[in-house]
Amino acid sequence: NAGVTQTPKFRILKIGQSMTLQCTQDMNHNYMYWYRQDPGMGLKLIYYSVGAGITDKGEVPNGYNVSRSTTEDFPLRLELAAPSQTSVYFCASSYKGALRNTEAFFGQGTRLTVV
Amino acid sequence: GNSVTQMEGPVTLSEEAFLTINCTYTATGYPSLFWYVQYPGEGLQLLLKATKADDKGSNKGFEATYRKETTSFHLEKGSVQVSDSAVYFCALIPNSGNTPLVFGKGTRLSVIA
Numbered sequence: 001n002a003g004v005t006q007t008p009k010f011r012i013l014k015i016g017q018s019m020t021l022q023c024t025q026d027m028n029h030n031y032m033y034w035y036r037q038d039p040g041m042g043l044k045l046i047y048y049s050v051g052a053g054i055t056d057k058g059e060v061p062n063g064y065n066v067s068r069s070t071t072e073d074f075p076l077r078l079e080l081a082a083p084s085q086t087s088v089y090f091c092a093s094s095y096k097g098a099l100r101n102t103e104a105f106f107g108q109g110t111r112l113t114v115v
Numbered sequence: 116g117n118s119v120t121q122m123e124g125p126v127t128l129s130e131e132a133f134l135t136i137n138c139t140y141t142a143t144g145y146p147s148l149f150w151y152v153q154y155p156g157e158g159l160q161l162l163l164k165a166t167k168a169d170d171k172g173s174n175k176g177f178e179a180t181y182r183k184e185t186t187s188f189h190l191e192k193g194s195v196q197v198s199d200s201a202v203y204f205c206a207l208i209p210n211s212g213n214t215p216l217v218f219g220k221g222t223r224l225s226v227i228a
Contacts, residue, residue, distance in 0.1 A: 031215065031216070033215060040223075042218060042220040042221040045215060045218075050215075058215070090158060090159065092159075092216070094208065094216060096208060100166075101147045101210065103147075103161045103164050104149075104159075104161075104206070105161075106158045106159045106160070108158045109158050
């Protein structure tokens with residue numbers, strides 16, 4: 001009954017450091033997403049994936065990288081962290097197929113501060 | 116392209132008032148439509164959904180009807196409570212193509228006693 005699991009929940013990075021935000025889902029969903037949400041703002045799509053081995057840029061991909069080597073996992077890599085990347089990051093997954101689409105299920109978020 | 120337009124917030128209502136949050140969409144074909152809610156300090160959770168024209172989604176006293184003719188999916192509740200204070204997001208996923216979930220910008224609702 002895990003759904004979408006993100007780790008860590010909180011992190012403080014220094015400018016220029018790198019880190020990977022982990023995301024895993026156990027619902028056999030083909031679509032996975034990474035969003036960022038700045039304070040008081042809506043969601044901005046960073047990257048998404050429609051299946052293992054396939055990734056695409058969203059609205060704000062600069063400064064981030066992703067990979068999708070398995071159906072379950074969709075890690076987000078921050079290289080050379082900058083203060084502008086201070087945000088709350090949400091991972092989500094959904095199923096999209098010929099006969100049905102599910103809603104997106106969200107992780108609990110990772111609150112990242114870059115100082 | 117695909118897009119979702121929500122009414123700008125914030126919306127402030129007194130307890131037991133009627134709520135409407137407007138949502139219109141642009142999409143190819145017939146998308147699935149969703150309303151998500153985000154309570155303070157939490158992630159997003161699905162509130163309700165509709166997958167075809169004229170479907171009505173409902174949950175926790177909230178309702179929204181998929182109107183193909185007006186490309187709308189307005190969220191309504193007859194009597195809001197303080198506990199409904201949250202940010203509400205309208206979203207769609209197109210039924211064709213490898214296109215991702217699309218969100219509106221969100222509408223913040225504050226309900227005062």
